[in-house]
Amino acid sequence: xxxxxxxxxxxxxxxxxxxxxxxxxxxxxxxxxxxxxxxxxxxxxxxxxxxxxxxxxxxxxxxxxxxxxxxxxxxxxxxxxxxxxxxxxxxxxxxxxxxxxxxxxxxxxxxxxxxxxxxxxxxxxxxxxxxxxxxxxxxxxxxxxxxxxxxxxxxxxxxxxxxxxxxxxxxxxxxxxxxxxxxxxxxxxxxxxxxxxxxxxxxxxxxxxxxxxxxxxxxx
Amino acid sequence: xxxxxxxxxxxxxxxxxxxxxxxxxxxxxxxxxxxxxxxxxxxxxxxxxxxxxxxxxxxxxxxxxxxxxxxxxxxxxxxxxxxxxxxxxxxxxxxxxxxxxxxxxxxxxxxxxxxxxxxxx
Numbered sequence: 001x002x003x004x005x006x007x008x009x010x011x012x013x014x015x016x017x018x019x020x021x022x023x024x025x026x027x028x029x030x031x032x033x034x035x036x037x038x039x040x041x042x043x044x045x046x047x048x049x050x051x052x053x054x055x056x057x058x059x060x061x062x063x064x065x066x067x068x069x070x071x072x073x074x075x076x077x078x079x080x081x082x083x084x085x086x087x088x089x090x091x092x093x094x095x096x097x098x099x100x101x102x103x104x105x106x107x108x109x110x111x112x113x114x115x116x117x118x119x120x121x122x123x124x125x126x127x128x129x130x131x132x133x134x135x136x137x138x139x140x141x142x143x144x145x146x147x148x149x150x151x152x153x154x155x156x157x158x159x160x161x162x163x164x165x166x167x168x169x170x171x172x173x174x175x176x177x178x179x180x181x182x183x184x185x186x187x188x189x190x191x192x193x194x195x196x197x198x199x200x201x202x203x204x205x206x207x208x209x210x211x212x213x214x215x216x217x218x219x220x
Numbered sequence: 221x222x223x224x225x226x227x228x229x230x231x232x233x234x235x236x237x238x239x240x241x242x243x244x245x246x247x248x249x250x251x252x253x254x255x256x257x258x259x260x261x262x263x264x265x266x267x268x269x270x271x272x273x274x275x276x277x278x279x280x281x282x283x284x285x286x287x288x289x290x291x292x293x294x295x296x297x298x299x300x301x302x303x304x305x306x307x308x309x310x311x312x313x314x315x316x317x318x319x320x321x322x323x324x325x326x327x328x329x330x331x332x333x334x335x336x337x338x339x340x341x
Contacts, residue, residue, distance in 0.1 A: 005247040005332035010237050014229050014251075014326045097222055129222035131258035132326070157305040158258045161320070190307045193316035 018133055021101035025136025032113035035218045036121065038135055040159055041143035042152075043125030046169040046202070048077050050143065051122055053202040055084035057212055063219065064115060068107050069122040070099040077122070087111065098129035101136055117219055127156040139218065145170040146179035150187055157191040165196045167211065172201040223263040226326070227271040234331055235276050241333060248281040248332040254325035255289055255305050289323030 013019060029036045039047045051067055058065045066087040069077045078090035091099060091107050104121060113119070121137060123130045142163035144152045147170060153160040160166065166188050174181070181199065188195055198214065200207030230249065238246050253261060261284055268282045288301045293310035299321050300310050309316050 003335050005334045007330055007332055008237070008241055009330050010233070010328045011330075012233055012237075012328050014226060014233065014328060016233075017229070096225070128258065132222060132226070154306045158256050161256055161305070161308075162258075189316060190309075191305065193308055193318040195318075 015132060015134075018101045021105060022134035022136040025101055025105060026138065029113065029119070029136060029138065032116070033220060034113050034116045035118045035139070035220070036135075036137045037118065037139045037141060037215070037218070038121040038123055038137040039141045039143060040123045040127065040130045040163065041125060041145075042127055042148060045125070045143045045145040045148065047122050047125065047143055048080060049202050050167065050169060050200075051120055052081055052084060053208070054120065054212070054215065055081060055086040055088075057208070058118065058215065059084060059086055061212070061216065063117040063216075065118045065120065066111070066116050067120040067122065068099075068104065070103070070124045072097070072124060093124060097124055097126050098133055099123050099135060100133045104135050118215070127152075127159045131159040131162050139164050141165050141167050143167045143169050144184070146174045147177050150180050150183040153184075153187040153191045160188065160191045160195070163192065163195065165198065165214070166192075168197060168199040170201060170203075171199050171206055172204045221263055221267075223259060224267040224271060226259055227264060227267040230268070230328055231271050231275055231277050233328055237328075237331060238276050238333055242336070244276075244336045245334045246277045246280045246331050247334050248283055249277065249328060250283045250285065250330040250332075252285050252287050252325045252327040252329050254287040254323035256320060256323040257326040259326055261286070285329070287322060287325045290321045291317040292319040292321050293317050294319070 041047050055065050067081055068089050070091045072093055075090045078088045081088040089107050091103050140163045142160055198211050200211050234246055234249050272278050289305055290299045290301050291308050292299050295315050296312050302308055
């Protein structure tokens with residue numbers, strides 16, 4: 001005969017392992033003097049295009065930049081980004097829909113962080129799963145393109161709430177898709193009050209100076 | 221969907237804990253879950269059942285305590301529960317607040333362990 005089960009207290013964060021790793025990474029980044037910025041968005045919001053532009057422009061400003069890019073499959077993004085001549089490494093996650101701190105740590109194994117000013121981490125295109133995982137980054141950018149609709153933040157409040165800056169991309173298409181910037185800003189503020197918003201188009205160059213200046217200002 | 225990997229982490233954590241406490245079958249796992257954890261309850265419950273198979277948690281119950289999102293309102297100088305994560309507004313004064321004080325929870329709170337029956341000699 002089995003007796004009544006006994007209750008034992010655990011009180012442990014399920015993502016404790018990831019959080020501990022992320023904390024260690026953050027300390028390592030700070031010690032090496034490298035600013036680490038991650039990017040999250042839906043697939044197709046323009047992360048790779050923005051990153052391509054960012055690497056090229058920051059390099060021309062004399063900064064040492066590098067990138068890790070996460071994708072379920074293919075190394076296409078890394079190949080595309082390598083044209084900037086910055087060090088780029090692809091993290092192929094297989095069936096996993098997000099990056100985690102362990103993948104970032106392993107990808108950095110053979111890199112000397114102290115040689116870098118800025119490291120960018122492009123997450124897998126997904127607005128759900130990446131929200132649970134701290135990667136040790138100091139700054140998280142969430143991208144939304146004008147073609148996705150102004151209420152994207154209301155549909156995915158959690159990921160927007162974990163981000164520090166919202167970049168609205170493809171502004172060159174804003175008029176064609178009747179994008180309402182004020183409505184978008186309101187959605188953003190509603191789920192992440194006080195979050196800074198930067199609107200830009202890497203195609204026309206509109207708004208990119210403000211974006212680059214902002215990134216540059218993060219350099220210690 | 222990342223709930224399966226979350227379920228696997230929970231089960232690993234619970235199995236280790238059960239082992240440390242002398243072994244035995246886990247009858248239930250109590251979890252605190254906040255809406256800003258990024259984990260969907262239904263997807264987690266579904267994954268949990270599958271992930272438990274062949275472990276000390278097989279057949280165990282997942283008991284989820286939903287934790288509401290709380291913000292600190294600097295005008296009212298107190299923590300307030302918000303109705304929806306779509307609008308982090310103080311329900312008293314209507315001001316937006318970015319200071320989330322609760323609601324990111326994803327925590328294994330407790331386990332219910334079945335005793336291993338002592339051998340009768």
